[in-house]
Amino acid sequence: MPAKGKHRRPKSRSLTRGFVAAGTGGAAIALPLFGATGAHAAAPEAPAAAKSVTAQVAQTAKPAPRTYTVVAGDYLAKIAHNKNVKGGWKKLYADNREVIGDDPSLIHPGLKLTLGAKNSGKAAKAKENRTEKRASRSAAKTEAPAPAPAAAPTTSGSGFTAPVPSSITTPYRASGSMWSSGYHTGVDFAASSGTSVKAVGPGTVVSAGWSGAYGNEVVIQHADGNYSQYAHLSSLSVSAGQTVGGGQQVGLSGSTGNSTGPHLHFEIRTSPSYGSDIDPLAYLRSHGVSI
Known part of the structure; x- marks a missing residue:
């Protein structure tokens, strides 16, 4: 019997080894299962991260103007x-x-x-780019010898005259349409391209060249402290700093800048800048010009 008991002990050890083997096998199996579980748990994280990046991009992206x-x-x-x-x-x-x-x-x-x-x-x-090209062409024309002035319209006793001998197409302070200020800041004279434009009175040219929406423009300061402006010219006949007389040609009419067609835009201002306009016809009449 003792011998048989000793003979049975290996079974106990076999069970132990089996338990250890099972334990070892369980460990071996558990690890892949644990890894698989981890892999399955990590899988949803990728879309979440992608959504986070997408949200950040959406937040930083500026809406199209x-x-x-x-x-x-x-x-x-x-x-x-x-x-x-x-x-x-x-x-x-x-x-x-x-x-x-x-x-x-x-x-x-x-x-x-x-x-x-x-x-x-x-x-x-x-x-x-278009503005720079036009300015360059205007500068070249300004530097060229001035063409011989055409016959000036009859001047008043004060030396003042109308800028062109033609009718008015758009009056001063006309409202609406193309004027953000709500009114027309000057008067428009009918003038086909190439019509001679005259200084309305003696003075000094303060600017002559490209001026954005006004196209080719001349601004003259007069002795009374007011300024006359001539816009949309096709070419210039004077330059800044030059002294001119009433009736002297300052350029030729045209349709440069923001213009719907050839004409002369004419203003009288209390300063050389936009926004200081006064009634141009009243000004000319006050200097003896019949218009």
């Missing part, structure tokens, strides 16, 4: 109000100055404006 195409009857104040532009027409003008030019009142149908973001796209760049 809105654009608006000017139609007949528009002016900047009206557009800014209708499109809820923060900062009003002044902000709208500041953001699109490269496209509009120096005079915010001169916008025309078909002009594309950016709403709420500065217009620095290809359209603005193209506009800038």
Whole structure:
């Protein structure tokens, strides 16, 4: 019996080894199962991370700026109000100055404006390039010898005269349409391209060259402290610093800048800059010009 008991002990050891083997096997099996469980748990994390990155990109991406195409009857104040532009027409003008030019009142149908973001796209760049080319051509014309002045219209006793001998097509303070300020800041004279444009009175040329929406422009300071402006010229006959007499040619009429066709835009101002306009016809009449 003792021998048989000793003979049975290996079974106990066999069970122990079996237990150890099972334990070892269980460990071997548990590890892959644990790894598999981990792998299955990690799988959903990738889409979550991708969603997080996508959300960050969406948050940092800026919305595309809105654009608006000017139609007949528009002016900047009206557009800014209708499109809820923060900062009003002044902000709208500041953001699109490269496209509009120096005079915010001169916008025309078909002009594309950016709403709420500065217009620095290809359209603005193209506009800038065209402006530089025109300015270069204007400078070349200014440096060339001035053509012989055409016969000046009859001047008044004070030496003042009309800028061109023609009728007025758009009066001073005409409202609406293409003027953001709500009115026309000068008067428009009918004048086909190449018509001789005269200084309305003696004075000194303060500027002669390209001026954005006004195209080729001449501004003259007169002895009384007021300034006359001649815009959309096809060519210039004077240069800055030059002294001119009443009736002397300062350029030829045209349709440069923001213009719907050949004409002369004429202003009288209390300063050389836009926004200081006064009634040009009343001014000429006060100097004895019948117009």
